[in-house]
Amino acid sequence: MPGTGRRPGNPGTKEAILVAAREAFAERGYDQSSVREIASAAGVDPALVHHYFGTKDRLFLAVLEAPVDPAEMLPQIVEGPVGELPERLVGTFLSIWDDPVSGGAAVALLRSAFQREPAARLLRDFLTTQLMPAALSRLDMGAAEVRLRFELVAGQLVGVAVMRYVLRLEPLASAPPPVVVAALAPTVRRYLFEPLN
Amino acid sequence: MPGTGRRPGNPGTKEAILVAAREAFAERGYDQSSVREIASAAGVDPALVHHYFGTKDRLFLAVLEAPVDPAEMLPQIVEGPVGELPERLVGTFLSIWDDPVSGGAAVALLRSAFQREPAARLLRDFLTTQLMPAALSRLDMGAAEVRLRFELVAGQLVGVAVMRYVLRLEPLASAPPPVVVAALAPTVRRYLFEPLN
Numbered sequence: 064m065p066g067t068g069r070r071p072g073n074p075g076t077k078e079a080i081l082v083a084a085r086e087a088f089a090e091r092g093y094d095q096s097s098v099r100e101i102a103s104a105a106g107v108d109p110a111l112v113h114h115y116f117g118t119k120d121r122l123f124l125a126v127l128e129a130p131v132d133p134a135e136m137l138p139q140i141v142e143g144p145v146g147e148l149p150e151r152l153v154g155t156f157l158s159i160w161d162d163p164v165s166g167g168a169a170v171a172l173l174r175s176a177f178q179r180e181p182a183a184r185l186l187r188d189f190l191t192t193q194l195m196p197a198a199l200s201r202l203d204m205g206a207a208e209v210r211l212r213f214e215l216v217a218g219q220l221v222g223v224a225v226m227r228y229v230l231r232l233e234p235l236a237s238a239p240p241p242v243v244v245a246a247l248a249p250t251v252r253r254y255l256f257e258p259l260n
Numbered sequence: 261m262p263g264t265g266r267r268p269g270n271p272g273t274k275e276a277i278l279v280a281a282r283e284a285f286a287e288r289g290y291d292q293s294s295v296r297e298i299a300s301a302a303g304v305d306p307a308l309v310h311h312y313f314g315t316k317d318r319l320f321l322a323v324l325e326a327p328v329d330p331a332e333m334l335p336q337i338v339e340g341p342v343g344e345l346p347e348r349l350v351g352t353f354l355s356i357w358d359d360p361v362s363g364g365a366a367v368a369l370l371r372s373a374f375q376r377e378p379a380a381r382l383l384r385d386f387l388t389t390q391l392m393p394a395a396l397s398r399l400d401m402g403a404a405e406v407r408l409r410f411e412l413v414a415g416q417l418v419g420v421a422v423m424r425y426v427l428r429l430e431p432l433a434s435a436p437p438p439v440v441v442a443a444l445a446p447t448v449r450r451y452l453f454e455p456l457n
Binding site: 176178183186190211214217218219223225226232235238246247250259 | 375384414418426428429432435439443450451456457
C-alpha cells in the first residue's frame with residue numbers, strides 16, 4: 064500500500080535474508096548473531112526481517128528448515144505429571160518422526176548436520192538454545208549436570224531415530240510407537256531424574 | 261615368482277576388486293553377494309580376491325573402511341562375566357571412537373551412511389551380519405526379540421557417538437570414559453537382559 068511507509072521488499076528479499084541468516088548462524092552461532100547484522104548483510108531494514116520471520120528464534124528455525132517449532136511442541140511435553148514426562152517426550156518425538164512431512168524434514172536436518180561442520184553447528188545450537196532450556200526447566204541441579212543429562216537424552220533419541228528412520232532396521236523401524244515408548248521411557252527417566260553412577 | 265602359477269595381478273587389481281565389491285554389497289547386500297561374482301565383475305580370478313582380502317567378511321570390512329575388525333574386537337566383549345558385558349561393550353565402543361585413527365574412520369563411516377542409501381545399506385549389513393550374531397550369541401530368546409534388543413543397544417551407542425564425536429556437545433564430548441560407561445551401562449543392561457515393557 065502506498066503511503067504506509069513500510070518497505071515492501073522485492074521477491075528475492077526473503078531469500079536474501081535466509082542466505083544471510085544461514086551464513087551468520089553457521090559462522091558465529093545463534094547467540095552471537097543479531098537480526099540487525101543479518102538485515103545489514105542482506106541489505107534490508109531489520110523491520111523487514113521481523114515482518115517476514117517474526118523473532119530471531121523463528122528465523123533460526125526457518126534457516127534450519129526445522130520440522131517443528133519447539134515453542135509449540137515443548138509445552139505439551141513439559142506440562143502434565145512430571146512422572147510421565149519421559150513417556151510424553153518419547154511419544155512426541157516419535158510422532159514428529161513418524162509423520163511423513165515433519166519426519167522427512169527431521170531426517171534432512173540430521174543428514175545435513177553430518178555432511179559439514181556449519182550444519183553441525185546449527186544442529187548443536189538448535190539443541191542447546193531451542194530445546195534444552197525449556198525441556199529441562201524442571202530439573203533442580205547444577206548447569207553442567209543439566210547439560211550432561213540433556214545430552215544423554217538427546218543422544219538416546221537421535222540414536223533411535225538413526226536406527227528407525229535413517230537405517231530403517233527391522234523390527235525397530237516398524238515397531239508400534241507404544242512399544243518404542245515402553246522401551247525408551249525408563250532410559251529417559253533415568254537420564255533425567257536418577258543417579259548416573 | 262615365475263612358475264608358481266599364481267596370477268600376480270597388476271597395480272590396479274586390488275582397487276578394481278574393491279570397486280566391484282562396493283557395487284555388489286551396496287546393490288545386493290552382503291548376503292546376496294559372492295566372492296565369485298565380485299571377482300568376475302572385476303575381471304580377476306576369485307583366488308586373487310582371497311589373496312588380497314582373505315574372507316568375504318574382510319573384503320566387506322575393507323569396502324566399508326571399517327575402523328576395526330569385529331572378529332578381533334568381539335571376543336573381548338563377549339568373554340568374561342555376563343553381568344559386566346554392558347560395561348565391556350560401552351568401554352570398548354568408547355575406546356574405538358576416542359582413538360584418533362579408528363574414531364576418525366568411524367565418524368567417516370557414519371557420515372557416509374547418512375549421505376546416500378547404498379552406504380546406509382552397507383552400514384545396516386555391517387550391523388546385522390558382522391556385529392549382531394556374535395554380540396548376542398548369549399541371549400536365549402526369539403530371533404525378533406534379539407534383533408529388537410540389538411537395535412536398541414546399537415541406537416543408544418550410535419546416538420551417544422553422534423553427540424560426543426559428531427556434534428561434540430559439551431560436557432559429554434569431554435566426559436571421561438568411566439563417566440560415560442557408568443551412565444550408559446545400565447541402559448545397555450536393560451536393553452539386553454531385562455523386560456522392555
